[in-house]
Amino acid sequence: PVQDTPPATTDEMLAVNLAAPIRLTTALLPTLRTLDGHVVFVASVAAIGVGGEAVYSATKAGLRGFADAVRLESGVGVTTVLPGAVDTPYFARRGAAYHRSFPRPVSADRVAAAVVAAVGRNRSEVFVPRWLTLGSRVHGAIPATFARLSRRFDPH
Template sequence: MRVADRLALVTGASSGIGAALALRLAGDGARLVLTGRDPERLQQVAERTGAKAVVADLAAGVDTLLDALPARPALVVHCAGVGAAGPLEELSPARVDELLDLNLRAPVQLTRALLPGLRAERGHLVFVASIAALGVAGEAVYSATKAGLRGFADAVRIEAPEVGVTTVLPGAVDTPYFGRRGRAYDRRFPRPIRADRVAEEIARGIRRGSVEVVVPRWLALGAKVHGAAPALFARASRRFG
């Protein structure tokens, strides 16, 4: 899909990958509606991109955002998300709900509401999942939300052939994500990549109509092993993390 002069909605646009993608899409000529929770950071990105800014807590519901849309978007990028690290038993029930509500319920509800417009526009959907969709120890709920998102995207792709659907599986990206999830990124390898590199790969995926974008690309090997030999993947993941 070509984004020039099309209306694009980006969630999670006040920070990290979503902010980098907003800048990239604006550079490609898209008209933008950006949403996030922090009014100041969101406004800063909106001013740099000429976007309409909509402050909304998507974990609490999607109606505020839907009511504020000026027209039906041709491109919808689901980027808002939070993580949670630590043993499953130590995660509070409220935190579990927050992850499910923001990472999975909100994109499902938004897609449901916006799909008729996307079909009519022959538009495009992007779901920013994670390589954690394959299953990461200490991130069970986060992994479940991202795997759910990936499965949802796979189904919508088949159900709505007029709409392009791209799922994005990033590895570690250098954003405030790790500080917010409650545990810093402490691995020496792989090194976190820059958010603008992810944005570049997403923009390419939209242009080409890619089904799945794995970034950095070598992580696609993990996805292949997971698909072909899940027991081997689990053993290797336990051993190497």
């Protein structure tokens, strides 16, 4: 929970998940424009808000917003990938196992394949697995209902 997140952890997540992609993209945009480049941002389905992940969710929502703005103003292709939980050592390294029974983690290979396909089709946004798009739509259309469902399915 947000109240349990030490300030140093908050600063680290902001630096890695938001500041670094912004700075790298800003530095590379002139070159990307001349090369007809394409940028891929790996956000997370947590960008729509996930209980127990407030700071992480905020960084990924910020990255998603930055990607949307870069897509509009740069003339460079931009794809944002929003995976659910990915089966990597992330959870073990942070010291807290993935506790949700739903949705199940997807493989890193599946996310990588989705990235390649999305760039090839110049898609602006892709969820992995695709059905997670539904959560984003519910969140955007009826946020109070989304919040009630989130609390019901993940009371942690």
